[in-house]
Each structure stands twice: as C-alpha cells, then as structure tokens.
Amino acid sequence: MTPKGPGKGKGRGQEASGGGGGMGGGRALGPGGQCICPQCGEKVTHERGVPCFDVKCPKCGTYMTRE
Ligand SMILES: [Zn+2]
Numbered sequence: 001m002t003p004k005g006p007g008k009g010k011g012r013g014q015e016a017s018g019g020g021g022g023m024g025g026g027r028a029l030g031p032g033g034q035c036i037c038p039q040c041g042e043k044v045t046h047e048r049g050v051p052c053f054d055v056k057c058p059k060c061g062t063y064m065t066r067e
Contacts, residue, residue, distance in 0.1 A: 034067045035052035036065060036066075037060065037064050038064075038065050040059050042059045042060070042064075044057075044058065052064045052066045053065060053066075
C-alpha cells in the first residue's frame with residue numbers, strides 16, 4: 001500500500017537579485033579650481049568650502065563666479 005500524499009510544492013529558487021548598483025555620481029568640482037571676476041576678469045584660487053559667489057574680487061569687490 002502506498003499512501004498518496006499530496007504532491008510536494010514546487011521548489012522555488014530564491015532569486016538573489018540584489019540591486020547593489022553603486023551610483024558613482026555626485027562628484028563635486030574638485031579643488032584646484034579658480035574663481036573669476038565677471039567684472040574685471042581677475043582670477044583667484046578657489047577655496048574649498050567657499051563658493052565663488054561668496055568671494056569678492058580683490059580688485060573691484062565684485063562677487064566672483066566659478067570659472
Ligand atoms: Zn574684479
């Protein structure tokens with residue numbers, strides 16, 4: 001006598017699809033840049049952490065901009 005047991009469930013393979021794609025974006029403008037004065041064209045070395053538009057031109061006092 002062979003008891004008819006219920007069929008075993010289909011073994012589901014666990015899908016290991018880990019989306020660990022690292023986004024290498026967000027690259028800030030590295031140091032070593034320069035700020036330029038839109039007024040007189042004076043260039044100063046851009047200080048890290050100090051946005052150019054926060055720096056005044058040493059010559060004419062105009063706020064600089066990123067070159
Ligand atoms: Zn200037």
